Amino acid sequence: MEKTKTLTILEGNKICIGDLFSLPMTYYSLRNLTKSYEDHHAVQDFSLDLGKGEFVAVIGESGSGKSTLLRMAAGLLAQTSGEVYLGDKKIASPEEKLVAGHDEIKLIHQDYQLFATISVEENISRPLLRYDAGYRNKRVSHLLDRLGLEAYRERLPRQLSGGQQQKVAIAQALAVEPEVLLLDEPFSHLDAIQKRKLIFELKDLLKEMGTTVIFVTHDLDDALWMTDSLVVLQKGKITQKGNSKALCEFPKSKYVARLFSSINLIPDLPGCYLRPADIRLRSRGGLVGHVIDQRFLVHYNSLQVRLRESGQVWEVDDPARKHKLGDRVYLHYDEEKVLVLKS
Numbered sequence: 001m002e003k004t005k006t007l008t009i010l011e012g013n014k015i016c017i018g019d020l021f022s023l024p025m026t027y028y029s030l031r032n033l034t035k036s037y038e039d040h041h042a043v044q045d046f047s048l049d050l051g052k053g054e055f056v057a058v059i060g061e062s063g064s065g066k067s068t069l070l071r072m073a074a075g076l077l078a079q080t081s082g083e084v085y086l087g088d089k090k091i092a093s094p095e096e097k098l099v100a101g102h103d104e105i106k107l108i109h110q111d112y113q114l115f116a117t118i119s120v121e122e123n124i125s126r127p128l129l130r131y132d133a134g135y136r137n138k139r140v141s142h143l144l145d146r147l148g149l150e151a152y153r154e155r156l157p158r159q160l161s162g163g164q165q166q167k168v169a170i171a172q173a174l175a176v177e178p179e180v181l182l183l184d185e186p187f188s189h190l191d192a193i194q195k196r197k198l199i200f201e202l203k204d205l206l207k208e209m210g211t212t213v214i215f216v217t218h219d220l221d222d223a224l225w226m227t228d229s230l231v232v233l234q235k236g237k238i239t240q241k242g243n244s245k246a247l248c249e250f251p252k253s254k255y256v257a258r259l260f261s262s263i264n265l266i267p268d269l270p271g272c273y274l275r276p277a278d279i280r281l282r283s284r285g286g287l288v289g290h291v292i293d294q295r296f297l298v299h300y301n302s303l304q305v306r307l308r309e310s311g312q313v314w315e316v317d318d319p320a321r322k323h324k325l326g327d328r329v330y331l332h333y334d335e336e337k338v339l340v341l342k343s
């Protein structure tokens with residue numbers, strides 16, 4: 001069970017006692033982290049509190065500051081300002097410490113580096129050299145088993161697929177049972193099926209170990225296979241936090257809205273948008289347009305429709321796969337589906 005705390009808040013002159021079992025105690029805390037370079041901030045005033053065993057995904061486009069954030073969170077890059085705490089302990093930055101990094105916090109990134117000349121098994125046991133042989137062997141066998149690497153224990157890294165190598169890198173990071181695992185787009189070399197399988201396996205293992213996880217990615221879909229607690233990062237700043245339903249239904253900006261799907265601007269209604277899935281194709285009324293492109297996708301057809309009045313091109317989902325190139329279509333939508341986005 002998650003650790004919780006009793007919360008006493010002074011609200012005006014009232015004292016409220018928080019629910020004993022609803023507030024996870026902050027365990028890992030990133031406080032006002034900022035990294036500034038000469039002419040820009042890579043990360044600006046980023047704060048996030050996680051309970052023990054909590055999973056959070058940080059999503060942002062390339063260049064939004066994800067890797068910079070995680071390197072500071074791991075104590076591998078000196079922040080310009082702000083602090084990182086694990087429990088009561090302040091995590092020292094590389095400027096404050098002789099050897100950068102901490103055993104309790106492990107970072108895994110895209111370009112994992114395994115020792116090329118030693119076996120899978122030796123790669124995983126390398127971080128455990130200080131431990132006794134009995135424990136070391138037990139731990140390595142457990143990780144090989146849990147990550148489905150048993151059959152490859154004798155192989156060299158180059159004799160493995162990209163996905164298998166990434167698993168070995170993950171097993172290596174988990175060997176010392178870190179309290180926190182930071183994942184920097186570690187699945188980008190894998191195909192969609194491998195990725196999903198690895199995320200499921202890893203999630204189970206991390207839950208079992210009680211590991212606290214921050215997973216950064218530019219791909220919302222990947223994030224959602226891991227967790228529904230989302231933080232959106234744009235130009236180094238948090239722009240919105242919440243679960244997928246809240247962010248999808250109430251995005252605060254076009255940037256957040258577009259993480260879920262493309263959006264179509266409604267003619268003559270500045271700042272008002274519709275998602276392709278929220279537009280209905282009818283046989284009369286509504287906005288008139290012509291299908292100028294049609295693509296067969298896995299779950300529906302995607303249409304490009306040129307609107308007759310405004311000349312705008314909309315993306316529209318056709319789940320019934322009814323409409324063809326050149327068809328005249330009549331587009332309808334419900335008012336409550338309109339997204340009002342100022343920025």
Ligand code: ADP
Nearest residue numbers: 037041042060061062063064065066067068069
């Ligand atoms: P992401 O991982 O989201 O792609 P990064 O954290 O790598 O983003 O980079 C965030 C921003 O900081 C980018 O604009 C990048 O060019 C800049 N940046 C990263 N490292 C440095 C550096 N050492 N010097 C100057 N700018 C940097």
Ligand code: MG
Nearest residue numbers: 066067068184
């Ligand atoms: Mg990056």
